[in-house]
Amino acid sequence: MISTEITAADINWPCKLDDEFKQKLLSIAIPVKGLPNTEASINNPYFRGVYYIHTGLSYLCITSLDFKPLNCAVFGAQSWLGALFMYNHPEIPLHLGEIESGEILFFPKKKIQLLCNETDQTHRWLFHIASFNSPKFFQIKKIPLYKKDIRIIYYLLELAAQSTQIKGVHPKINITQQQLSDLSGIARPSVNRVLKELEQENLITSSRGSINLNDLNGLSGRLEDVNLVFNDPSRILLLNNAK
CATH class of the missing domain: 1.10.10.10 (Winged helix-like DNA-binding domain superfamily/Winged helix DNA-binding domain)
Structure with missing residues (x-):
């Protein structure tokens, strides 16, 4: 568990959101200290969802079926990730890891889906996270060339x-x-x-x-x-x- 409580005011939100919705998001967030050290961790249904890197330095890799890293994107403090791979690409093997350990909030897919039924702000939140992440993943597909x-x-x-x-x-x-x-x-x-x-x-x-x-x-x-x-x-x- 993280040592201090992360409040809505501490977070770098990806877009304008109502305070009430921010509190709903925080109510489903799971504090993480140290990511699971398993290649398939993010492919486990429990770990599929959105992550907020509050502090530290992390990376998300698209891997081969035997978990060999193919394309890796780096995410620093105050970064959001996971929205691109939560729905449309469940078959893509992923590995989420840390370079510098820090404080992370995890928003589970199943609970995000429930929020999608409650308010359109959920879709706005996911859209802006995906919009921020997309250029990174487009770029890293070119780098191996x-x-x-x-x-x-x-x-x-x-x-x-x-x-x-x-x-x-x-x-x-x-x-x-x-x-x-x-x-x-x-x-x-x-x-x-x-x-x-x-x-x-x-x-x-x-x-x-x-x-x-x-x-x-x-x-x-x-x-x-x-x-x-x-x-x-x-x-x-x-x-x-x-x-």
Whole structure:
């Protein structure tokens, strides 16, 4: 269970909703501390639904039938996910995991369906979550088409864009090589090789369990020929730094 109660005022809602409806949503929410460590957890009917990442850093992967990650999207604090896969695609194997543990609210599918019968605001809420998530999943379907170094750089920048960073300080990502391997779909030895190459170019500094991005402009420049029309982590980082 989470250590503190999350109130409606604490949540970054995806659209304008009545206070009464917000309270109804919170009444069905299940606090989660640490996601289930099973490949098929989100395919269990109990875990199918909507998630709100209040704090921490999580990812949602579309997997093969043997749960090998195919396409992974990263979600930082105050993100919503799950609406895209709740109804129309129950057959798609999914894996929901954490990179940095945090506080999560889970809204079960069955209880959301009951709310759909009560108020149209439920559909508005789901629509805006799906609208936010769609560009991420369109983009990650393109990333595997590129070389390994490009794929890893994309995920490093996306992780930095979705993490809480200190302005004026080089972004630091707390992630293992195995986690980066799972996200990118690249074997761990190849991940290690690419990271060493980036380190030799002074673009990053890698240590056990963390990676510092020393040169955002240099890393972003490596993606200049990549089609990032749906989701450009470099642009998000620039916007975050400008705030």
